[in-house]
Amino acid sequence: MLHTGTAAPEFELKDHLGRTVKLSDFKGKRVVLWFYPKADTPG
């Protein structure tokens, strides 16, 4: 995985409501980016 101190890659994606979300929308704020394998599955 990416190491701490690395510049976080910019991205632009649609969210679950069809809104466009860019990492740069959160400039100056802390962001938690949580990758999960599959919507609504345990383990």
Add this chain to the structure above:
Amino acid sequence: MLGISFDTQAENKAFADKFDYDFPLLCDTERTVGIAYQAAEHPKDKYAKRYTYVIGADGKIEQAIDTKDPAGQATELIKSF
């Protein structure tokens, strides 16, 4: 807080509705962001790895967490944020 997976908008919408998530669930159906963040190795990977990144206000990775205990660790992180 941003969730991200390789699911479609409809799948993520159902997920968000079920758990009352009030943060965006991003649909990385092409795996481009997953690959950029090393949560996937190939565009055809079925699932993202359980990686959680905390990105600082300076745009740099502040914490990189390989989540082994999804129910515990991710929840703790979300609460602390």
